[in-house]
Amino acid sequence: MAGQVIGVDVGASKVAVATLRAGALGRPTVEPTSTAGPEALMDEIAGAVAAVRTGDTEAVGVGIPAVLEFSTGRVKWSANARLEDVELRVLLEERLGVPVFVDNDANCAALAEAHDDAEPDVRDLVMLTVGTGIGGGLVLGGRVYRGHTGAAGELGHTLVGALLEHGAPAAGRFPQAGSLEALAAGRALDALAEAAARAEPGSALAARLAESGRVTGRDAVDAALAGDAAARRLVALVGERLGVGIANAINTFDPEVVAVGGGVSAAGELLLGPARDSARRFVVPGVGERTVIRVSRYGADAGVRGAALLARQEL
Amino acid sequence: MAGQVIGVDVGASKVAVATLRAGALGRPTVEPTSTAGPEALMDEIAGAVAAVRTGDTEAVGVGIPAVLEFSTGRVKWSANARLEDVELRVLLEERLGVPVFVDNDANCAALAEAHDDAEPDVRDLVMLTVGTGIGGGLVLGGRVYRGHTGAAGELGHTLVGALLEHGAPAAGRFPQAGSLEALAAGRALDALAEAAARAEPGSALAARLAESGRVTGRDAVDAALAGDAAARRLVALVGERLGVGIANAINTFDPEVVAVGGGVSAAGELLLGPARDSARRFVVPGVGERTVIRVSRYGADAGVRGAALLARQEL
Numbered sequence: 001m002a003g004q005v006i007g008v009d010v011g012a013s014k015v016a017v018a019t020l021r022a023g024a025l026g027r028p029t030v031e032p033t034s035t036a037g038p039e040a041l042m043d044e045i046a047g048a049v050a051a052v053r054t055g056d057t058e059a060v061g062v063g064i065p066a067v068l069e070f071s072t073g074r075v076k077w078s079a080n081a082r083l084e085d086v087e088l089r090v091l092l093e094e095r096l097g098v099p100v101f102v103d104n105d106a107n108c109a110a111l112a113e114a115h116d117d118a119e120p121d122v123r124d125l126v127m128l129t130v131g132t133g134i135g136g137g138l139v140l141g142g143r144v145y146r147g148h149t150g151a152a153g154e155l156g157h158t159l160v161g162a163l164l165e166h167g168a169p170a171a172g173r174f175p176q177a178g179s180l181e182a183l184a185a186g187r188a189l190d191a192l193a194e195a196a197a198r199a200e201p202g203s204a205l206a207a208r209l210a211e212s213g214r215v216t217g218r219d220a221v222d223a224a225l226a227g228d229a230a231a232r233r234l235v236a237l238v239g240e241r242l243g244v245g246i247a248n249a250i251n252t253f254d255p256e257v258v259a260v261g262g263g264v265s266a267a268g269e270l271l272l273g274p275a276r277d278s279a280r281r282f283v284v285p286g287v288g289e290r291t292v293i294r295v296s297r298y299g300a301d302a303g304v305r306g307a308a309l310l311a312r313q314e315l
Numbered sequence: 316m317a318g319q320v321i322g323v324d325v326g327a328s329k330v331a332v333a334t335l336r337a338g339a340l341g342r343p344t345v346e347p348t349s350t351a352g353p354e355a356l357m358d359e360i361a362g363a364v365a366a367v368r369t370g371d372t373e374a375v376g377v378g379i380p381a382v383l384e385f386s387t388g389r390v391k392w393s394a395n396a397r398l399e400d401v402e403l404r405v406l407l408e409e410r411l412g413v414p415v416f417v418d419n420d421a422n423c424a425a426l427a428e429a430h431d432d433a434e435p436d437v438r439d440l441v442m443l444t445v446g447t448g449i450g451g452g453l454v455l456g457g458r459v460y461r462g463h464t465g466a467a468g469e470l471g472h473t474l475v476g477a478l479l480e481h482g483a484p485a486a487g488r489f490p491q492a493g494s495l496e497a498l499a500a501g502r503a504l505d506a507l508a509e510a511a512a513r514a515e516p517g518s519a520l521a522a523r524l525a526e527s528g529r530v531t532g533r534d535a536v537d538a539a540l541a542g543d544a545a546a547r548r549l550v551a552l553v554g555e556r557l558g559v560g561i562a563n564a565i566n567t568f569d570p571e572v573v574a575v576g577g578g579v580s581a582a583g584e585l586l587l588g589p590a591r592d593s594a595r596r597f598v599v600p601g602v603g604e605r606t607v608i609r610v611s612r613y614g615a616d617a618g619v620r621g622a623a624l625l626a627r628q629e630l
């Protein structure tokens with residue numbers, strides 16, 4: 001317990017690395033994610049770890065947006081196709097010479113949200129990371145829940161708006177139409193923002209489109225935070241849809257906390273208010289009576305902090 | 316470990332009671348559920364327990380289709396409104412003078428499905444009881460998962476076909492339109508059977524309607540098992556919809572087993588085949604690679620066996 005652990009958060013665009021010692025997270029170092037293949041990415045991770053490593057480093061935890069086999073850290077499915085079938089944990093352990101643990105990034109974020117040195121751990125927590133896609137992480141009974149093969153928690157891919165009668169979705173295409181991710185992630189907000197910009201030429205979003213040639217969900221969040229009514233309606237619509245996923249999570253887990261993180265959660269109560277309202281409508285009476293729905297406590301640092309906590313918990 | 320435990324399965328229409336000794340379930344006694352209120356129901360349970368009780372009875376487990384507070388057995392929400400706010404566990408313990416444990420009936424069934432003396436326990440199992448409604452039960456990490464207040468596992472009320480844009484559902488009405496229960500439970504099959512009987516005057520279901528003045532999901536299951544093609548299509552449609560809920564359960568839990576019980580599961584592979592096909596389509600690559608989707612091992616006895624196991628596990 002004397003030493004430090006190191007957390008690594010491998011995102012689609014950035015790799016963040018930070019130390020955790022006696023509950024205090026060091027300032028993360030951040031660099032662009034190498035996209036030149038598994039070897040280059042592992043070199044990058046090893047280099048960033050070496051830069052903050054001390055003699056008393058006990059273990060390294062790595063969070064990555066992928067479906068994994070936990071024991072080997074083998075990537076079974078990832079948006080970054082070049083990582084597939086790579087045994088990240090095994091290979092990084094060989095390079096680093098300390099124990100390495102690799103887990104889904106939303107599982108790591110869930111662990112961070114459930115743990116705070118200043119208060120008792122949250123035993124049952126559902127994490128939704130709403131960024132480009134939607135990741136899910138589960139802490140149940142105080143531990144990360146990974147299921148039978150390590151791949152549990154893919155809440156973004158659960159279907160909330162699917163009706164088979166409306167036509168069968170394309171096999172093997174994810175996110176599926178009707179999934180929570182297809183309806184309520186950053187990509188959905190991108191599409192709503194662009195449609196609104198084209199439909200309302202005098203709007204703030206239209207100005208943004210004219211200025212830069214494109215308009216994104218991030219622009220909608222910024223405009224909503226700046227007070228633009230049209231942008232607020234888009235964020236609220238995504239919040240309402242997210243609320244359906246939150247209701248499903250509450251009906252399923254009756255958790256103590258549902259934490260919402262990821263880039264879209266920067267909208268704060270503009271997103272969470274409508275999400276809470278729609279969630280409450282769909283929750284069965286008697287379920288979730290003490291569930292708190294809140295924005296991620298650690299924001300952008302939840303992933304790297306959780307990766308470090310993973311190393312500490314699994315050691 | 317020398318004594319016996321007693322399981323009680325309180326259904327909407329029947330109360331089943333059986334002993335469990337050294338892994339062997341006695342033949343259940345079954346009587347109609349008293350509907351004259353909580354006192355009469357508790358009298359009935361106490362009487363049925365007394366009839367099979369021996370001097371070495373260690374505890375009684377009770378399963379009931381309700382949202383419960385586990386510690387007191389208080390009914391928080393139930394289709395049988397007269398039980399609401401009744402502290403079943405506390406009151407039954409006073410009457411019986413042995414430890415009593417009360418849990419949701421689908422949780423009990425899940426426990427039975429996860430446990431077989433002849434083989435290792437299933438650690439991660441999702442139970443769906445498809446009867447008039449759809450109940451959900453979770454065994455995670457080898458234990459019943461109940462969440463923060465004891466009300467987890469309401470999988471029938473998760474939304475799989477909801478789109479808020481299609482109009483807001485009525486507040487406080489369950490099952491909600493678009494929920495798994497509204498789409499794939501016995502009541503949905505009832506409606507499909509009646510519509511088919513009226514649309515196809517020459518069909519087996521139409522004959523049934525002419526004969527008895529009504530046609531139900533049970534008739535559709537019977538006709539499907541007897542080989543009627545139209546009835547098979549209805550069962551398959553419900554199976555496909557159920558498969559969406561199963562896909563969500565797999566994406567969420569990556570379980571070892573999804574067990575399907577309840578009256579509609581009497582259709583066996585006519586239901587499970589289409590359910591498996593649609594589930595596989597919606598499961599994220601890498602998730603659920605070893606998940607088995609099967610019909611309940613204990614059929615109509617799962618609830619009473621699980622209630623007895625609950626008493627054994629909680630003692």
